[in-house]
Structure formats: C-alpha cells, structure tokens
Amino acid sequence: QEAAPGSPNDEIQLKKVQEELEWLVEEKNAMEEELKHRIENLNVQKKGMETESAAQRNKFVQRIQSVELAKKKADRDVGLLQEALKDSEGREQQAITTLAKARMERDRFRAAFDTEKKSKRQQREHYQKTETGLRKEISKLTNMVSRASDETEQAKLSVETRLRAEFEMERAKHNDAARGLAFSVQKAENKLKS
Numbered sequence: 001q002e003a004a005p006g007s008p009n010d011e012i013q014l015k016k017v018q019e020e021l022e023w024l025v026e027e028k029n030a031m032e033e034e035l036k037h038r039i040e041n042l043n044v045q046k047k048g049m050e051t052e053s054a055a056q057r058n059k060f061v062q063r064i065q066s067v068e069l070a071k072k073k074a075d076r077d078v079g080l081l082q083e084a085l086k087d088s089e090g091r092e093q094q095a096i097t098t099l100a101k102a103r104m105e106r107d108r109f110r111a112a113f114d115t116e117k118k119s120k121r122q123q124r125e126h127y128q129k130t131e132t133g134l135r136k137e138i139s140k141l142t143n144m145v146s147r148a149s150d151e152t153e154q155a156k157l158s159v160e161t162r163l164r165a166e167f168e169m170e171r172a173k174h175n176d177a178a179r180g181l182a183f184s185v186q187k188a189e190n191k192l193k194s
Helices: 008-193
Strands: none
Touching: none
C-alpha cells in the first residue's frame, strides 16, 4: 500500500534524500577541493617543468654553442693539420728524394768499391802468381847454378887430373930421356977414358 502524502514515511524518505543530497554535496565539494589541489600541484609541476625545461633549453643552447665552438676549433685544427700534412708531405717527398739519392750514391760507391776490391784481388792474385813464378824461376836458376857449379868443379877436377897425368907422363918421358942422355954421356965418357 502506498503511503498518503504528508505521512511520516514521506518525511523519513525526504530526510534520507536530503541527507544523501548533503552527502553528495560534501563529496562534490571534497572532490572539487581535491581537484583544486591537484590542479595547483599540476600548475606547480608545470612551472617546475617549465623552469627545468628552460634550464635544459639553456643547457642545450650552451651545449650547441659549445659544439659550434668545438666545431670551429676542430675546423681550425683540421686546417692546421691539412697545412701541416701538406708541409709534411712536402718534407716527406724531399726526404724520399734525398733517400733515393743517398741510395744511388751508396750503390755507386758499393759498385766502385766492389770493382776496386775485385781489381785489387786480381792484382793480388797476379802478384801471387808472379811471385810464385819468380820463386820457381829463382829456384830453377839456383839449381842450375848449383848444378853448373858442380859440373864446373867436376870438370876442373877432371882437367886437373888429366893435366897432372899428362904432366906425370911428360915428366916420366923427360926423366927417361934424361937418364938415356946421362947413360949416353957416361958411355961416351967411358969411351974417352979408355
């Protein structure tokens, strides 16, 4: 059964609705307050982020400027390095040319030295051969002189022996003749005496 208007049940129901409305209003106010705090916090965070972003942007700008300065310095250094490299390449080419000349001079000196060494070796070999030949020739001549001396001595002895023998024979003949003559003289003297 439905309650009649103005009954106690209606009042109770109305009171409940009012209480619920008040609670909803309080809840709404609390939510609005919380939302307001959140918005304030977000604004603070936003300002902080903006400040941080500005600081980061400044850092980024400074970094870009540093990079640009570093790039300029690097470009200058590269230019200096290129000049130094060009100068170094020139010196390197000069060094290569000087080295090539030095090597050519060394090879020429070595060739001349080898030629001189070969010539001296040939001269030494020639002198050694000549000296050996002269020694052989001297030895040969010495032997010939010694042999000739021996032959001369032998010939001298042979001549002396022959001459002595001939002399002895002549003396023997002379003695025989002298004895024969003395005998003839003695014989003649004996004839004269008788």
